[in-house]
Amino acid sequence: MTSRGALLPCPRRSAVPADDLSGDPSGTPDRRDVVRRGLRVVGRGIRDEPVIFGVAVLGSALYGAGTAGSGYVLGRVTDSVIAPAFVAGRVTGAQVWDAAGPIALVALLTAVGVVVRRAAGGITMYRLQARYRRAVTRQYLRLPLSWHHRHPAGQLLSNANADVEATWGVFAPLPMSLGVAVMLAVAGVAMVAADPVLAGVGLLVIPALMAANIVYQRRMSPLVMRAQALRADVSSVAHESFEGALVVKTLGREDAETRRFAATADALRDANVAVGRTRGTFDPVIEGLPTLGVLAVLAVGTWRVRSGAIVTGDVVQVAYLLSLVSFPVRALGWVLGELPRTVVGWERVSSVLDAGDGMAYGDAEPRPASSGPAALAVAGAGYAHVGPDGEDVPVLFDVTLDVVAGRTVAVVGPTGSGKSTLAGLLVRLVDPRSGHVLLDGVDVRTLRRGGVAEAAALVPQSTFVFDDTVRGNVDLTGTLTDDDVWAALRLARADGFVAALPNGLDTRVGERGASLSGGQRQRLALARALVRRPRLLLLDDATSAVDPRVEAQILEGLRGAGESATVVVVAYRMATISLADEVVFLEHGRVAARGTHAELLASTPGYRSLVTAYERDAAERAAFREHGTTPDTGETGPGTEQADVAPQEIS
Structure with missing residues (x-):
């Protein structure tokens, strides 16, 4: 990077x-x-x-x-x-x-x-x-x-x-x-x-x-x-x-x-x-x-x-x-x-x-980009944050999972279950206190410096947009062609709003992308990751500010792209989760269950309650607007004129 x-x-x-x-x-x-x-x-x-x-x-x-x-x-x-x-x-x-x-x-x-x-x-x-x-x-x-x-x-x-x-x-x-x-x-x-x-x-x-x-x-x-x-x-x-x-x-x-x-x-x-x-x-x-x-x-x-x-x-x-x-x-x-x-x-x-907790690197080379999607494995990984008084605050406990190359895996869990921490481990922003993270069967700690960044890309929850042009924000290296940039924007479903900007790719977006909406900033950050053609793509709730219909288009586009990558997506919307080949349910820092979306709905009450909360909230708001009552209880709501506020993020 x-x-x-x-x-x-x-x-x-x-x-x-x-x-x-x-x-x-x-x-x-x-x-x-x-x-x-x-x-x-x-x-x-x-x-x-x-x-x-x-x-x-x-x-x-x-x-x-x-x-x-x-x-x-x-x-x-x-x-x-x-x-x-x-x-x-x-x-x-x-x-x-x-x-x-x-x-x-x-x-x-x-x-x-x-x-x-x-x-x-x-x-x-x-x-x-x-x-x-x-x-x-x-x-x-x-x-x-x-x-x-x-x-x-x-x-x-x-x-x-x-x-x-x-x-x-x-x-x-x-x-x-x-x-x-x-x-x-x-x-x-x-x-x-x-x-x-x-x-x-x-x-x-x-x-x-x-x-x-x-x-x-x-x-x-x-x-x-x-x-x-x-x-x-x-x-x-x-x-x-x-x-x-x-x-x-x-x-x-x-x-x-x-x-x-x-x-x-x-x-x-x-x-x-x-x-x-x-x-x-x-x-x-x-x-x-x-x-x-x-x-x-x-x-x-x-x-x-x-x-x-x-x-x-x-x-x-x-x-x-x-x-x-x-x-x-x-x-x-x-x-x-x-x-x-x-x-x-x-x-x-x-x-x-003299800070002594820098990361150690080996000399192993990552597989070339032409080798296709990356295989990912986590073996017994544990992690703890350091608290304000120097004490350990455990977050993950003995997390083990395998992601087959080319598949899309959704990581789902309540707030504080360790989803973002796990995403950081997968791209080696931090190292696990115990266990290993393997990329193509190789411990990421043995790869040379920059090796993980060449193979993997993370789009985090909080996107950062530079006070630069659209082109500069997508192509951080200054070496890509406009065709490459437009291709990444199309895949991120950002080409439409970029084309409508006054100067297209040359439009300056302001400090932290002040001239863009939250969803536009997220799609620009997604294009920034996609333009590098990563073999492993991690989306840490990276489309939460995007309309669900557009989010579904983005994920379908990622699945159907010719240069497909292994995708790990931290998600909470059922529409997003249902597109995944497999779902990993985290609870209290542990893998509580894994399987397809349908299997977990049937077998895991905590998962079912969590992923259906969004749809319940949407139904309740629709009932408020139309009848002034909730669908389950018939209780009168505060008024049909209540604003349609987006539900609170639950993952």
Whole structure:
């Protein structure tokens, strides 16, 4: 199955608590542990993109060396050009060129370093994000439906988007911080070379800056981690509200959903405000400390110049370099500030990448499409869903059945009997906890990846229609001809309404097929399965929204098609069931009876009561409309004007 046609996880009502995602139940993780885990993630990113990251670091090192070198150049220009100009009262052209040349050269080298650093650093970050978005999405497609049932769709969207961005966002400041480390080293050497005394005075600022940064990071880490976790909660709640728009509007729950979203959004706002408040408190301190250091250098430097120990250019050089020192420290602080988000993002992303309940595959090849209908067998299959608290909820018990190739089998049973779960087992959306499912005598678990999808097609109860053309919705691969598409539409009895659309096959049907009726969407989904010419076709109540007369035409067409398939249909209408060669009656997750429709009507009271309920309901509604009484009791109904509402689905 193509990725476009992959089943999406169902939304859940509960978002994952933010505190559960922080990496520490207390909400105050150890800073050293955060740094250690964050650096491991950084190392992984560097190994994934070593070349382009190395280019970014080289560019940053050139920038750092150029910036620090500009202090040395400025000091020399002060001594050779500016100070003599004050004494002479004039500046010659040669002096201007002597000053401008070195400054321009250093500026050019610095600009080249900035361009290389930013371009290569951005490419590194975006390539890592793209790489892991693809990895997460591929893993979503590999994981079984049972895994998706345990994870809200909003959380999965956040994993593939916000969490991936947070994981690799550290690579934006990282190359610069490594480069400015070069700046710090060059600046320190140049300051000591100019005047050890002034350098000692100025470098006293470094311990103060480091202490301020340590306090800053300790305060920021838990705040940033909580804010990142709450972003996922907001995404999850928003996705739920959008997915459940029909329920929200029809039940008048707009205000309640607004309040629910507002509560989560307000929590994220408060978390971001706390981050901003902390940053606003420490930024002036970190900015002001180097300024105090520069003032101290100027005061001591003035005294040193008057005593003849140094020249004016030395003071200018040290003061300028000291003003640059705060930047490397700030850059390192930016990296440390990103590490908490990196850790949280990576933990959420790796929880998907490391999910261990993926399906195993063998290397057996399925039979080719030309080999005719598939034979199907289920031997002692049992299955249990995982409940919200991790407990097993049994659904199927020791189900055994054989479907002869080319036959049509109807699976019938009351709600909750396990019919849809059985359909999922037959096409290997999930694997049985016990027993086996055999396709053409081969355990489906031994087939290669994609082998079952090549042989079998499932049309589920809830059909999904893409915001695309009719052709695009039927031919997901883009490789089929219009004749193939029309043939599938005719078999699904969808060719009539498609031909009446404004642009035929090229008509866009809107988001989720909004311009189509429920029955039209079901027939379009059926054509999507039929166009692949499956050897095994499973219809999980896939024609419930179709008129019974049209449904009978579809099933008769499937039975009479030249390239006939083995058909398993989950059904509840007697007209549908009577077309099957054999009926399997499920009750409480077990095969309670099997045989022809007539045989089960005669031998199984539960089956008889179930399949005749639809006809009884239809007769009662007809009696209401015509006489206002029920056929069995003669009791007066609520009124002959009662709307003819479709009976509630009972399977």
